[in-house]
Amino acid sequence: MRTLSSDEVRAADVNSVFWGVGTRILMENAGAGVARVVKDLTSSKPCKVAIIAGSGGKAGDSFVAARHLASDDYEVHVYLVSRVVRHEDAKANLEILKNQHNVVLQDYKPGVSLDYDVVIDGLLGIGVKGAPKDLYADAIRTINSSRGIKVAIDIPSGLDPDTGEVPGDVVRADVTVTLVAPKPGLLKAPEVLGKLVIVNIGLPPNALRVVGPGDVEVWFRKKDVKARKGEGGRVLVIAGSKEYVGAPWLTALGAWVAGADLVYLAAPEYV
Known part of the structure; x- marks a missing residue:
């Protein structure tokens, strides 16, 4: 089964825009799929x-899901765990929800009772690493205490998407709706993901198959001064041959210009 690391997802998002499918469209498709x-x-x-929502892209997916369900x-x-x-x-998508009369928006407060048939985890996505803190940790515990069907979007909040590590509180989902492809960490933590459902969000095939601007942005990050x-x-x-004696030097120079700190060249003496 193919998996997508958090870096690969970020690269694919940028590549998708390059191929004409914007992130707003991807979010709409993701939320509709969850619904x-x-x-x-x-x-x-x-x-x-x-729906328990955070402040990032995963929250946006949950806002779209809310609209479709309503x-x-x-x-x-x-x-809303975060006001910002x-x-x-x-x-x-949150602004759109504010105009929906059949959706109730409210701030999350500790101690709230989630007496619902379904509880959707829209808290922390693949861009968040480390143990959840403060209200986020409390919200995760509240989700876990609910008797409703617990549905996690993409990954259960609190799970490292790449390693499967659980450094703190984590949502223990009954169903995980992962987007495009499973994240490596999901397959290493079956005890928290429940049933795995994969949703296609309309990502252009070339966003994953062809090296694009997203790959350059993710894999060749700007060097810290x-x-x-x-x-x-x-x-x-x-490298090195009698026919192309300059090739090794150009290759080494290219590696250095690309950002490598130390470049070693192993070549025949005649080079």
């Missing part, structure tokens, strides 16, 4: 749904 899974879980019978007469309550939504696409020698990595160039 479809919830409808399948409830046999399309409208019921009470709680349009099918589900009773949707959205609990940082992701621009998520912010736009305060970086120490060695942090940029070391490169060994093994």
Whole structure:
């Protein structure tokens, strides 16, 4: 089964824009996919749904899911753990929700009781590492205490998407709706993901198959001017022939210009 690391997802998002499919479209498709899974879980019978949302792209996915569920007469309550939504696409979808009369928006407060048929985890996505803190940790514990069906978007909040490590509180989902492909950490932590459902969000095939601007942005990050020698990595160039004596030097120079701190050249004496 193919997996996508957090870096690969970030690269694919940028590449998708390059190929003409913007992140707003991807978010719409992701949220709609989550809503479809919830409808399948409830046999399309409208019921009470709680969404616990953070401030990033995962929150945006949950806002879209809320809108789609509400349009099918589900009773949707959205609990905002953060009053400041940082992701621009998520912010736009939150503004749309504010104009929906059949969606209840409220701040998350410790001690709230989630007496709902379905609880959606829209808290922490693949860009967050380390143990959840403060309200986020409390919200995760509240989700876990709910008797409703717990649905995690992409990954259960608190799980490292790449390593599968759980450094603190983690959502113990009944269903994980992962986007595009499973993240490596999901396959290493079956005890927290529940049933795994993969949702296609309309990512252009070339966003994953062809090296694009996203790959350059992710894999060739801008070097920190305060970086120490060695942090940029070391490169060994093994090259050289009598026909192309300049090739080894050009290759070594290219590695250095690309950001390598130390470049070693192994070449025949005549080079």
